[in-house]
Amino acid sequence: MLEIASAEGIHLFDYSEKKYIDLISGIGVSSVGHRHPKIVAAIKDQVDKHLHVMVYGEYVQSPQVKLAEALCSTLPENLNSVYLLNSGSEAVEGALKLAKRYTGRREIISCINAYHGSSHGALSVTGNEELKRNFRPLLPEVRHVNFGDVKDLKFISDQTAAFIIETVQGEAGVRTANSAYFKAAREKCNQTGTLLILDEIQCGFGRTGKFWAFDHYDITPDILLSAKGMGGGMPISCFISDKKITSVLMNDPVLGHISTFGGHPVSAAAALATIQVISESNLIEQVQEKEKLFLELLKHPKIKKIRSQGLMMAVQFESYEILKPIIDRGIELGVVTDWFLFENASMRIAPPLTISEEEIQYCCELILKAIG
DSSP, X not given: OOOEEEEEBTEEEETTOOEEEESSHHHHTOTTOBTXXXXXXXXXXXXXXXXXXXXXXXXOOHHHHHHHHHHHHTSOTTOOEEEEESXXXXXXXXXXXXXXXXXXXXXXXXXXXXXXXXXHHHHHHOOOHHHHGGGOSOOSSEEEEOTTOXXXXXXXXXXXXXXXXXXXXXXXXXXXXXXXXXXXXHHHHHHHTOEEEEEOTTTTTTTXXXXXXXXXXXXXXXXXXXXXXXXXXXOOEEEEEOHHHHGGGGSSSSSSSOOTTTTOHHHHHHHHHHHHHHHHTTHHHHHHHHHHHHHHHOOOTTOOEEEESSSOEEEEOSOHHHHHHHHHHHHHHTEEOEEETTEEEEEEEOXXXXXXXXXXXXXXXXXXXXXX
């Protein structure tokens, strides 16, 4: 158990001043490193202006407006309406409500081994029974299908409000699907009037080598979810859709979705600074080369395979019993990794996008030493 005294860049420091390399970024949160100076400056600047005021439209708050504009500038034209919230689970909850309200339907389809959060609705569409069996009954009319299996798209029908899917499955151990699958899912949703929700809470904001992971597949969702790396270390999330869809939350009832702290001005300022850092420093353009370097260096007989999409990686071992001592030994050596909720034989690697090639080489040396 580490007690962290401070953090800077890719490093964590304990109270004895021992330095650790953070190879998981707080589970994808610190995507531009810990305490990036531009993000810290944006936070301090906003703190000197105001904190929470009012969220239901009575006051225009420039941090929220500027953030929404910046987000939409990265997206296709139909994703033009941003609803800011505090966490990934909240973004999922809002998206599910929006899909039901807009379509007038109740059925939701999600994927086996998907992870969408721990609140009631988000847990309902999470596709792992062990995680949720003790909290039933959950939402009715939720069906789970196999991720990446075109045949299972037949279950999407004119009774389905939404198909919610991670563009890259995170807690299943970095599972990807091909472009043909995503295009087939998009087409099936078009045919049935179903809203396609892409959960990019873990894989968005440059993690995969594109700003949004769906950019790899030449499709566009009806609703997009973001959180984690969005805030540069501050809590913030959102769901994004078309104004013609989100407008249904404005009546019957008025304020169809409410969040007191959603889009908190300090978090919004940090998120705007995060977008600026990512776009100005060419971090996304460097992701694939850094991914390639990890793949080249992490070779060992105990490593069975590596699944990756950019700097979102799962290093597969034979079992959890083999992996866990390696993770523990790695921490002793000064490198922090983890496993996945639904894949405990795989090592999670998701470093800050700011990690250098020299730092990657050093990390891999430590991991191989831990394996040995």
